[in-house]
Amino acid sequence: MSVPFLDLQAATAELRSEIDGAVARVLASGWYVGGPEVSAFEEAFAGYSGAGHCVGVGNGLDALHLALRAMGVGPGDEVILASNGYIATVLAVSMVGATPVLVEPDPRTHNLDPELVEAAITPRTRVILPTHLYGQAADLDPLMEVARRHGLRLLEDAAQAHGARYKGRRIGGAGDAVAWSFYPSKNLGALGDGGAVTTNDPLIAQRIRTLGNYGSHRRYVNEVRGLNSRLDPMQAAILSVKLRHLDDWNRRRAAVAKRYLNALAGRGLELPFVPDWTEPAWHLFVVQSDAREALQRALANAGVETLIHYPIPPHRQQAYADLALPEGALPIADRLAGRVVSLPIGPHISDEQVGQVVTAVTALHRQAA
């Protein structure tokens, strides 16, 4: 039996009749951009994440980029973010012409280390941009406290954290704005691209809506130079269906994570560390290994697909060669990039498949011992 990293077809199959109904509704509605399906999803997702407003946009990168623009971030400004994240978070900062300031994560949680953030603040800093990486909440309270003390905005990248909780509350309604991706493999994934920003600030919500609609609030009247980035009604209708199943699917992910955490303890891997103030959405189950290649090879031979999130940290990408950081400037990000490996997890992985992963890891450990 093979164990795919994530089975998206199974996810679609489980909800097929509901999705068919949603698609048929959109086809019959005549609304192919904007309209009631988008508004209904925005309202439902704002409610789900505990925010006053939700604005659908084209994808997660645009969600970050538009949120930064709505906060007035631009050339000459600095944005603080983690050195070990996905490239999109850094790209969003570059897209508005600001400078990304990479700060090391806490090596246990993989998330931005609040203690290091303060030291990175300069008179140019405008925003602190933590990612809830792998579906686990960043430590928001101290980050918010630092932001408040220095008059900065807090923008969260929650692309991997739909349904995750921080101190009992769902991510989405706390910071100045929270950016979401509905890329198909996300916990709440569309059947195509999609994204959103949730916020409690009506001004930020309105600016994002205007910016994503050519900079226009009233037809043919352009207040600012915007772009076209809107959540598609077909995707919104599908997301409304999937949102109703998100908690159930996240519970299934949590059960898989629990099983891995129990069965893989003491098997030579560094397992995810979960502080007691977070309930992760378990978007990814990321372990660390001193012998990653051997682990991936052994798992591949046992039919288990693994991935690396992420093999090259942003500061080592050619796209960011101009950061020109001295060698060894970001040792935690470098070390994590060399050690992390993601095991299969998702709402549709079977107990047998999880058992197959555990058996393969265990056999390798026995060989090595």
Ligand SMILES: Cc1ncc(COP(=O)(O)O)c(C=O)c1O
């Ligand atoms: C942490 C993070 N931020 C941003 C993005 C960008 O989202 P999108 O692919 O929808 O542009 C992703 C996913 O792709 C992500 O994982």
